[in-house]
Amino acid sequence: MAVAQTNYTTGSTPSADPIKVMVVDDAVVIRGLLSRWLDADESLQVVSSHRNGKLAVDDIEKSNPDVVVLDIEMPEMDGMTALPLMLAKKRDLVVIMASTLTRRNAEISLKALSLGAADYVPKPESNSEVTTSVDFRRELIEKVKALGQRARRMRGPARSMRAETNAGRVSSQAPVGRLAAAPLRTPAIAPAAGKTFKLRPYSSVRPRILAIGSSTGGPQALQKVMKDIGSSLHEVPVVITQHMPPTFTAILAEHVGKAALRPSKEGADGDVLRPGEIYVAPGGKHMILEKDGGAVKIRLTDGAPVNFCKPAVDPLFDSVAKIYGSATLGLILTGMGHDGADGVKTIAAGGGSIITQDEASSVVWGMPGAAANTGMCSDVLPLDEIGPKIVRVLKGNTR
Template sequence: MVIATQAAAQPSGAVTDPIRVMVVDDSVVIRGLISRWVDADPALAVVASHRNGKLAVDDIERSNPDVVVLDIEMPEMDGLTALPLMLAKKKNLIVVMASTLTRRNAEISLKALSLGAQDYVPKPESSSTISTSVDFRRELIEKLKNLGPRARPGAGRRPMRAETVAGKATAAQPAARQPAFQPRPHFTLRSYSAVRPRVLAIGSSTGGPQALQVLFRDIGPSIGDIPVVVTQHMPPTFTAILAEHLAKAALRPAKEADDGETLVAGTIYVAPGGKHLVLEKDGVNTRARLTNDPPVNFCKPAVDPLFDSVAKIYGSASLAIVLTGMGHDGAAGVKTVAAAGGSVIAQDEKTSVVWGMPGAAAQTNQCSDVLPLDDIGPKVVRILGGRR
């Protein structure tokens, strides 16, 4: 089966203005640092900088940002309070939460995602370490460029059921900001394995927390006979809280994986932030192993090592899913799963916050389906029930 997708051609003289960025943080040092990083990239431009949420909310209409970097803890009005007020003033505004790695801030960041923020970026603990953090700078700039309007030609993507994806472009977001026409690659699909899956492995990144909750609400009643392993690109602390949220969504036990523990059917295991999760065969059992190997595709945890280990143990009884996310992590693992006879489903472009990882997976030509998020869960339920 051949899938052909192609964007509508843009006028040859289309404007490619920089993505407009607002920086909101109570630290003058951090505001200045982030602003310099943003302005150093020709694809980005700072249009406003504020010390609290109230000033930012009051300035949304005047400065008209495309993306806001929003701190959580600020005087007068914090980030969580400011978020819905910002989105009310500009429906298609993209907000990236910024917070240090405390449990409270992780909880608030995940709450912000459910209220309409598109992503989060963890800040180093102090201003002095932020200035020397290459990883923080790289991650922040990458997310601003990928989530900004120039990187999102489908500004009117169909919302996820969780209502966390920005709505359609408005008059305040000119069509001229769309990128020049670029043909998208064709891809082919392969047949599903005839073997009923004995494991479900999932990889996700940007937009993943929201997508995972939608997916697990759908598949929770049907995963009692298999273990589920998840790698979501997240830092420590965040992954423990994500597991708690997935448990509520699926009505199944969910936890960060522990090194050496035996996988139990009906349980969801999440790769801890800062560690790779791989599986290891031990007689009739399968164990989780956490490794401190270097990052893969700039990620730790990474999807590729998990998928590779799943394919090695379960072969044609493997079922893998690649959800929304930046980059191409998981694409190599998709090939490994397919080569072992397993099946792979990728999320489609329209419902992905960023069609990086699932797009790379689709373009391996080794996926069995490329589906909207709302269709993935029902499909998985049918597959686990022995139907296709």
């Protein structure tokens, strides 16, 4: 059975009109720089810029931006105060928080996500570093475009007609182990372009590890999933690669641990994996697993970025598949780009199973879309259904 496939690319604007952007930062140099960068992209248009949150809030209705890039620390009204006021004036507004890499700002940025911000971009520490940072410029533009495009699609009349769940579980490939019969779930409408992607059977082997990859929108999705599955993790370790810089990943580990009510930490070189514990790849390092006698240990590497990411999902998934084979359960959550797609193929080649988040519930359907497009996933599910499904699979029930 095939599952409806929708476009997962973010490279083109679905409208002839550019995405309208507001820039809010108390530093005039940064406001001007970000505005020039964004305006240089023909799919974007900076409609206003402001030095504090109050001026920005007062201008929301007049400028009517699709996306706001919002600094945290500003005089008169800071970003956290302005955020809910902006969203109250325009419910479908996309707000991207911009903050330097301090622990305090990382905490605030993650809190902002829970209050309605769509994402964040970490700013280099100094103005001179901001002006020369190619990575910061690329990430800012990519996120504004991807999130702005999604907001416009969500507003469109066709959105309500889209399939909100993808399903079916009969594969044209040879089964991996013994497949239990499962009811079919069909998409709400046929794909407009007639394209489909295939699903493969779950492994008949109960998972001995859960490996997760995520990016844009990932912190919110991770907390939801970990809350749903925490009580079922006593027999398996969880390893997570979330695209995040240093400092942010340590805080994320604390948050997902609280959600799951399980021990959780940034992975450290030499850590021995223990069932029921959660390990998050630290920002700026690739995290992989290595067999050492009867133990499985974490190794941190300082290699080049993979898929422009460090940490990256593919190295983790490749190492997990090599050790756990058909006892691997992988999960790809919301995120930009295609990191994890090659790792999904590796897990499938080893006989493991992969669940992918669907488009309707993803902040950006880049990573999960690329994974689904491989034809190697066993399910493509809305976020609300992922946790309950993982719980069943961990118990050996793939129905």
